[in-house]
Amino acid sequence: MKSIVSMVAMICIAVSGSAQSSSETDTIKVGNFVIIKKKGSDDNSAGSVRINKDNYNLLRVERRPAKRKNLSTNWWIVDLGFANMRDNTDYGYAQAGSYFRTFRPQDGPVNENSYRLNTGKSSNVNLWFFMQKLNVSKNVLNLKYGLGLEMYNFRYDSRLSYNNSPTPYVFNDSISFTKNKLYAGYLTVPFMININTTPDKRKGFSFSAGVSAGYLIASRNKQISAERGKVKEKADFYMEPFRLAAIGEIGLGPVRLYGSYSLNKLQKDVTRLEQYPFVVGVRLSTW
Known part of the structure; x- marks a missing residue:
């Protein structure tokens, strides 16, 4: 960029002798730089570059902010986070329903411990196909929306098993697992109000808040054990x-x-469970 500005500056100096009056001003724009050539000026303002040549023809080089876009798009955003859930289940009430089953007394009934999560291995990975930011007011107030896939892996530290025959139910299994997780994937549309406190900077401070709506497109219980190997129930x-x-x-x-x-x-409601998942994590995005 410096070489381009220098080249333009020399061209302006070469043609400066053709100026017709002492008040004539020429402006040349190169990218985000604006070069102002003014004859007879004595501009000593800070941040400018001045070159004297032939009858005091002067150049001032200014860098101006790039033009803001009213609509910008960010493709292929990735989220990496930890998943957990708030459990408000009344397990006495839930055990009286048909969703919890006990096949052997020694395995015990399904209870709060059956849903105990390994929080360090329960994860959330999101892949957003795109997100857009629409300017509402001076690029400070914006709307953000997009489309993507949310993927939750709830890793259990228990013998909880899922079955779907003839109807869905859960039970405490008779064996232990080296891996036991519930996967849930949603096609999701997020909608947020965004506040960008530094619209002229790519790395300033911003925050967003809103809601998302998702549709369940896949769910399965994956288990690994010495007795059964790898088993998936979809x-x-x-x-x-x-x-x-x-x-x-x-x-x-x-x-x-x-x-x-x-x-x-x-x-x-038929399960009588009251579990509310939540996640926190890092978003890999340019804005």
């Missing part, structure tokens, strides 16, 4: 097909954090 397990969540995002320089909290339960 079904909806009476999970709610739609997910509504409160979402938020904070950006500080190159670091962006996100969070999500389900406003509706993970499972249908």
Whole structure:
């Protein structure tokens, strides 16, 4: 960029002798730089570059902010986070229903411990196909929306098993597992109000808040054990097909954090479970 500005500056100096009056001003724009050539000026303002040549023809080089876009698009955003859930289940009430089953007395009934999560291995990975930011007011107030895939892996530290025959139910299994997780994937549309406190900078401070709506497109229980090897049970397990969540995002320089909290339960009322997943993590995005 410096070489381009220098070249333009020399061209302006070469043609400066053709100026017709002492008040004539020429302006040349190169990218985000504006070169102002004014004859007879004595501009000593800070931040300018001045060159004297032939009858005091002067050049002032200014850098002006790039023109803001009213609509910008960010493709292929990735979220990496930890998943957990708030459990408000009344297990005495849930055990009286048909979703919890006990096949052997020594295995015990399904209870709160059956849903105990390994929080260090329960994860959330999101792949957003795109997100757009629409200017509402001076690029400070914006709307953010997009489309993507949310993927939850709830890793259990228990013998909880899911079955779908003839109808969905859960039970405490007779064996232990080296891996036991419930996967849920949603096709999701987020919608947020964004506040960008430094619209002229790519790495300033911003925050967003809003809601997201998702549709369940896949769910399965994956288990690994010495006795059975790798087993996958694919079904909806009476999970709610739609997910509504409160979402938020904070950006500080190159670091962006996100969070999500389900406003509706993970499972249908027939299960008598009241579990509300939530996640926090890092968002890999340019804005």
